[in-house]
Amino acid sequence: xxxxxxxxxxxxxxxxxxxxxxxxxxxxxxxxxxxxxxxxxxxxxxxxxxxxxxxxxxxxxxxxxxxxxxxxxxxxxxxxxxxxxxxxxxxxxxxxxxxxxxxxxxxxxxxxxxxxxxxxxxxxxxxxxxxxxxxxxxxxxxxxxxxxxxxxxxx
Amino acid sequence: xxxxxxxxxxxxxxxxxxxxxxxxxxxxxxxxxxxxxxxxxxxxxxxxxxxxxxxxxxxxxxxxxxxxxxxxxxxxxxxxxxxxxxxxxxxxxxxxxxxxxxxxxx
Numbered sequence: 001x002x003x004x005x006x007x008x009x010x011x012x013x014x015x016x017x018x019x020x021x022x023x024x025x026x027x028x029x030x031x032x033x034x035x036x037x038x039x040x041x042x043x044x045x046x047x048x049x050x051x052x053x054x055x056x057x058x059x060x061x062x063x064x065x066x067x068x069x070x071x072x073x074x075x076x077x078x079x080x081x082x083x084x085x086x087x088x089x090x091x092x093x094x095x096x097x098x099x100x101x102x103x104x105x106x107x108x109x110x111x112x113x114x115x116x117x118x119x120x121x122x123x124x125x126x127x128x129x130x131x132x133x134x135x136x137x138x139x140x141x142x143x144x145x146x147x148x149x150x151x152x153x154x155x
Numbered sequence: 156x157x158x159x160x161x162x163x164x165x166x167x168x169x170x171x172x173x174x175x176x177x178x179x180x181x182x183x184x185x186x187x188x189x190x191x192x193x194x195x196x197x198x199x200x201x202x203x204x205x206x207x208x209x210x211x212x213x214x215x216x217x218x219x220x221x222x223x224x225x226x227x228x229x230x231x232x233x234x235x236x237x238x239x240x241x242x243x244x245x246x247x248x249x250x251x252x253x254x255x256x257x258x259x260x261x
Contacts, residue, residue, distance in 0.1 A: 051173055051174060052173075054173065055172075055173030055174075055204075055220075055221075056173070056218075056220040056221075057220075058172050058173055058178055058217075058218045058220055058221060059172075059173075059177065059178055061178045061181055061182070061237075061238040061239065062237045062238055062239045062240065063237060067177050067178055067181065069174070069176070069177045070174070071174060071176070095219065096236045096237075097236065097237070106177070108176070111176060114176065114180075115180070118177070118180045118181060118184075119180075119184055121181070122180075122181045122184035122185065122239065123184070125181065125239045126185070126188075126239045126241070
């Protein structure tokens with residue numbers, strides 16, 4: 001067994017048709033599996049929300065999708081990627097990319113661990129991942145889409 | 156005579172966001188593909204806005220809530236809405252580079 005490779009492999013979590021009243025709840029919902037799995041500490045989700053309050057809704061990086069995260073020192077322990085699709089879209093206050101239906105969240109234990117994951121994510125986002133995730137009929141299908149991203153990380 | 160930007164001289168490009176490790180990284184991937192499409196040599200780095208203030212750059216790319224503070228601090232500042240849309244970034248880059256008198260494609 002390749003112990004190093006297994007330890008470095010990003011974990012993925014996905015939930016579909018989640019109820020969120022606003023963007024804060026949407027970020028909390030996307031972070032929740034990361035906290036539950038111990039990939040991030042309990043205040044990580046709050047830091048993700050704080051960063052949007054401090055820097056604006058820049059995490060809404062394309063129409064309909066937000067990428068929430070905080071810094072490694074904000075309690076990120078293990079590399080993981082999570083996604084929620086929302087039952088009802090929420091506004092982040094972004095001038096052109098609202099409303100948001102898909103919220104991604106990641107945790108990276110250091111400034112380098114996530115580089116391959118984000119590169120693979122960028123490739124799939126450019127290739128229609130937002131739409132396929134948004135329309136995913138079940139948690140399992142959505143998780144499989146994220147697993148596909150992880151499987152395409154260059155190593 | 157100075158070298159042509161992106162042809163004789165590598166362009167120094169910064170993609171910026173609030174933290175410098177998520178959205179700006181996605182934008183870096185998009186930008187690298189666009190510079191490749193345009194046949195331009197570019198070194199693209201992702202970083203947070205406060206670090207970017209201390210960095211010399213030919214081109215700074217980000218969302219409108221961040222790019223305003225860089226106008227006048229870099230020769231070209233490009234504001235993009237969609238960080239994964241190569242066509243949007245390419246069109247804006249070409250227009251900005253032509254306006255600056257730089258070769259936008261070879």
